[in-house]
Amino acid sequence: MDPIFEDIFGSGELRKEWFEQVIQDALVVSLLGNYSDFGKIGVSAFELTAARHGVTVGESDFSRVVTAMKSLPPHPEVQAQLERLKGHGVPMFTLTNSPPALVAAQLENGEISSYFDQQISVDAVQAFKPAEKVYKHAESELGVDASDIWLVAAHNWDTSGAISAGWNAAFVSRPGKALSRLDGKPAIIGDSLVEVVDQLLEIFAAE
Numbered sequence: 001m002d003p004i005f006e007d008i009f010g011s012g013e014l015r016k017e018w019f020e021q022v023i024q025d026a027l028v029v030s031l032l033g034n035y036s037d038f039g040k041i042g043v044s045a046f047e048l049t050a051a052r053h054g055v056t057v058g059e060s061d062f063s064r065v066v067t068a069m070k071s072l073p074p075h076p077e078v079q080a081q082l083e084r085l086k087g088h089g090v091p092m093f094t095l096t097n098s099p100p101a102l103v104a105a106q107l108e109n110g111e112i113s114s115y116f117d118q119q120i121s122v123d124a125v126q127a128f129k130p131a132e133k134v135y136k137h138a139e140s141e142l143g144v145d146a147s148d149i150w151l152v153a154a155h156n157w158d159t160s161g162a163i164s165a166g167w168n169a170a171f172v173s174r175p176g177k178a179l180s181r182l183d184g185k186p187a188i189i190g191d192s193l194v195e196v197v198d199q200l201l202e203i204f205a206a207e
Contacts, residue, residue, distance in 0.1 A: 001015050001065065018046055026097055037099055038128070042062070042065070046062050070106060071106075072106060079112055096122075097122055099123070100119065130160060132165050147166060150167065150169070151167050152200075153169070154177045156179050159171045159179075160184045170186055170196045170199070188200065
């Protein structure tokens with residue numbers, strides 16, 4: 001997506017600033033009980049980023065971002081690791097802040113939708129992760145106890161939210177991702193999904 005931000009803003013680095021603004025705004029509306037779907041928050045954050053840098057943007061500019069998000073490829077090791085988990089009979093689901101249609105498109109375009117048994121949306125509870133009620137809603141949808149659920153993520157706020165809700169968590173410490181001293185400590189930490197899945201399968205084999 002960086003080339004799109006380079007073309008619109010003159011710097012691909014502003015993609016990171018935009019996404020950080022999206023996360024901040026999602027947290028704010030969740031705390032205030034003033035829910036707006038992730039797509040609208042994305043537009044607002046895009047416009048705010050543009051205003052900060054004196055750039056004029058229109059709907060067509062953000063449409064380019066959405067189109068790119070739908071076709072983002074998964075990290076290179078993802079498909080093989082999902083195959084490993086599925087081969088061991090591990091049921092899998094998605095729980096993201098993104099709108100259901102966007103998630104479905106991403107999974108389909110990334111050729112990994114078949115690995116997931118269920119896609120759970122935050123829309124049902126009108127709040128975004130890491131709000132506890134999001135994880136509690138997922139528990140209800142899955143029909144399992146919190147202690148039997150593992151959340152795998154590369155965002156520290158997500159793993160911390162899951163841990164706070166009583167879930168198990170595995171953190172993928174990809175480049176640029178890290179845990180802070182304020183975060184709950186995930187039971188598994190790996191530099192890639194390969195390392196995380198190795199540890200998960202060891203745990204499942206011992207149960």
